[in-house]
Amino acid sequence: MGIFNEHSTTSKSGQGGKQIRGAPGVGFKFKKNGDFDLQNKKIVNIANPSCFNDSVNYMTMKAQSLLLDRTSHMTSNLNTFGHSIENLKSPTTNRHAVNKEYVDNNYIPKNSEINMTGNNIVNLANGTNSQDAINKGQLDNAIATIHTKGKDIDLQDN
Numbered sequence: 001m002g003i004f005n006e007h008s009t010t011s012k013s014g015q016g017g018k019q020i021r022g023a024p025g026v027g028f029k030f031k032k033n034g035d036f037d038l039q040n041k042k043i044v045n046i047a048n049p050s051c052f053n054d055s056v057n058y059m060t061m062k063a064q065s066l067l068l069d070r071t072s073h074m075t076s077n078l079n080t081f082g083h084s085i086e087n088l089k090s091p092t093t094n095r096h097a098v099n100k101e102y103v104d105n106n107y108i109p110k111n112s113e114i115n116m117t118g119n120n121i122v123n124l125a126n127g128t129n130s131q132d133a134i135n136k137g138q139l140d141n142a143i144a145t146i147h148t149k150g151k152d153i154d155l156q157d158n
Contacts, residue, residue, distance in 0.1 A: 028041075043055070048060050066078060085097075090102045121133075126138055
């Protein structure tokens with residue numbers, strides 16, 4: 001029985017057959033406000049939407065939506081298809097996404113100078129490449145290998 005009071009016959013191939021009108025009063029009804037009352041019945045075999053105001057079937061909704069589990073956690077990836085996420089507030093925990101203003105105010109961009117404003121850099125690993133910074137321990141060890149002989153400086157490898 002269809003929602004428009006018609007019986008639907010289905011061929012062996014699964015395609016709809018001839019539509020036959022159903023019994024009066026069976027199918028959807030109108031509420032006083034003009035809305036449809038489907039009386040807990042489903043609308044089935046909805047095509048994929050092609051216009052803005054079209055109904056959406058389950059498969060389209062699933063493919064185009066963020067999936068949440070029962071605790072409102074996302075269970076799929078977020079793909080914005082090249083669009084921006086707007087009005088993102090500043091993070092309050094280490095698992096929140098961050099906005100550009102937060103990054104600009106809290107992180108140093110690559111290829112820029114660092115002003116430590118009188119603070120120390122701590123826990124610096126030993127430099128290993130010619131362009132690496134070295135820590136005080138490496139500097140102290142390098143100075144310890146310098147021996148002076150009058151005006152000459154003699155370097156010894158340790």
